[in-house]
Amino acid sequence: MKKSLLVATAVVASTLLASCGGAGGESASGQTRDSIRGVGSSTVYPFAKAVAETFAKSYADFKSPIIESTGTGSGMKLFCAGVGAQHPDMVNASRRIKKSEFDDCQANGVKDILEIQVGLDGIALASSKNGIEMKLTPEIIYKALAAKPFGKEQTAKSWKDVDPSLPDSPILVYGPPSTSGTRDALKELILEAGCKTDAATKALKDTDEDKFKQICTDVRGDGAYVDAGENDNLIVQKIEANPKALGIFGYSYLEENADKIKGLSMNGVQPTYDNISNFTYPGARPLYIYAKKAHLDAIPGLKEYLGEWPKMWGKGGPLAKIGMVASPDDVIAKSTEVVTKFTPMTGDGLK
Secondary structure, three states: OHHHHHHHHHHHHHHHHHOOOHHHOOOOOOOOOOOOEEEEOOOOHHHHHHHHHHHHHHOOOOOOOEEOOOOHHHHHHHHOOOOOOOOOOEEEEOOOOOHHHHHHHHHOOOOOEEEEEEEEEEEEEEEEOOOOOOOEOHHHHHHHHEOOHHHOOOOOOEHHHHOOOOOOOEOOEEEOOOOOHHHHHHHHHHHHHHHOOOHHHHHHHHHOHHHHHHHHHOEOOOOOEEEOOOOHHHHHHHHHHOOOOEEEEEHHHHHHOOOOEEEOOEOOEOOOHHHHHOOOOOOEEEEEEEEEHHHOOOOOOHHHHHHHHHHHOOOOOOOHHHOOEOOOHHHHHHHHHHHHHOOOOOOOOOO
């Protein structure tokens, strides 16, 4: 009986996806899939994989979801390219979808999008267990990593050049690439905050926003900041091997590797579960998944997979045990409603 049901579901999926053409760019061949495909954030990846593993155990008749770690930016491009079997059903994101991305989705026929905040994370700065120790602020990080801090030439070679209280060690930071949502969050939560400590630069935001963004978020390219790709575990390995290096990644990787690395404080606040959950830590940020409503009935198991998240994202739940910070109760209630009623987002308030 179960096998017959699965075959019937696959036939329905084929028919539905074949009808999702037009603006979505569906091929004339009417190709289809019988497994869920997700792309996106390397930070959300371990959580999405954990949910996928639980889903596979709970629903043996469905194939295991295929989850790819592409980075948030690259994942959004794939997700917004169209509706149909050749396009992902979901994208994981370590930041909210941008207005430009939402508009691309709409232009390509991805009209009804489910926005689900699955939890919180923090942008952690860390060093090896016995490595360099520093008390950081957004201003210090900005001055150390900006291509042109406050519009001036970058001359800092050591941390002591940035602030006399810091060690006389060369600035070496391994971090996420430009396609990563962690990089976007680093810019918005840390670099811009540090940049705004200068009144003249802060005022520039109202008079020349493009120049403000360039001065405040462009990262130096002389080797002091090293783009370590989308594999956050590689950053952990790099700083573990070099006690003078720092790494930037999601809090979950700090939690997972607490025996090898240590988090550095920001504004005197440590990157901990409690400090992220109450937003005391400056680098706290929400995590999301986005799904296509048009694929809910077309892809076998997609509804059920989305339905697994609320069972796992609570405080003390399976996702918290691998480093996710639970969202506030009101956010959890709203996200649960989206997963239950499949109400698409409007795009209001996007930047």
